[in-house]
Amino acid sequence: MPRGEPMHTYLLNNELKHLVKGQRQQSDALIEVIHAAQEKFGYLTSELLGQLAEQLQLPPSLVYGVASFYHAFRLEPRGEHHCTVCTGTSCHVRGSTALLRKLEQAFGISCGETAADGSISLDTVRCLGVCGLAPLAVFDGQIIRADSPSEMIDKVILALENKSTP
Structure with missing residues (x-):
């Protein structure tokens, strides 16, 4: 050295x-x-x-x-868990904006932020390329689809709980 x-x-x-x-x-x-x-x-x-x-x-x-x-590069650390909401045209038309707002409320953070305890980050992506399943979110690399923002919240929270249990 x-x-x-x-x-x-x-x-x-x-x-x-x-x-x-x-x-x-x-x-x-x-x-x-x-x-x-x-x-x-x-x-x-x-x-x-x-x-x-x-x-x-x-x-x-x-x-x-x-x-x-480039959106793919991170200049700050992500949370232990990461949730990305697709905001492409199909997802937008099918309610991704409402979904994003519900996730922000559920996690107590805004899009682009990480929770103060480092537990979760929330972001958007322009398109995930699976428009037929819209609206979509990706939680820790797993695609999650739901018919309503409330159902999506339930699925994301369930995924978070499942990942948190030993």
Whole structure:
């Protein structure tokens, strides 16, 4: 470890070296590298993005711009559980806005937020690509479909309870 370098920075640099190996100055590989970093670390801190920029030999503004532009990248940690509501045209027409409002009330958070205790995050996605099942939500990677916002709330809460029990 280089003298004077904080241990977490040293460890981060070593981890990132494996992710960016052979990708230096290749901006076309940036999204792939950012995905790999997020997969490895859970979310993208400003320190992590700065180190990626340095290791890729790209401007930090470019790396941050890409990370903040795409919805798939997270600049803050998610909750232990994650619920995403589809807001695509079919889901919107079939009540996804009402569903989202009910979930916000049930969890006590707004869309894009994580509960203060870190238990759950709530987001939207433009389209999940299964429009015939609209409206939809995804809870911890599992698609949940319901005929009404109330039924959806019941299903999400049941899924949350099932995931919380040992």
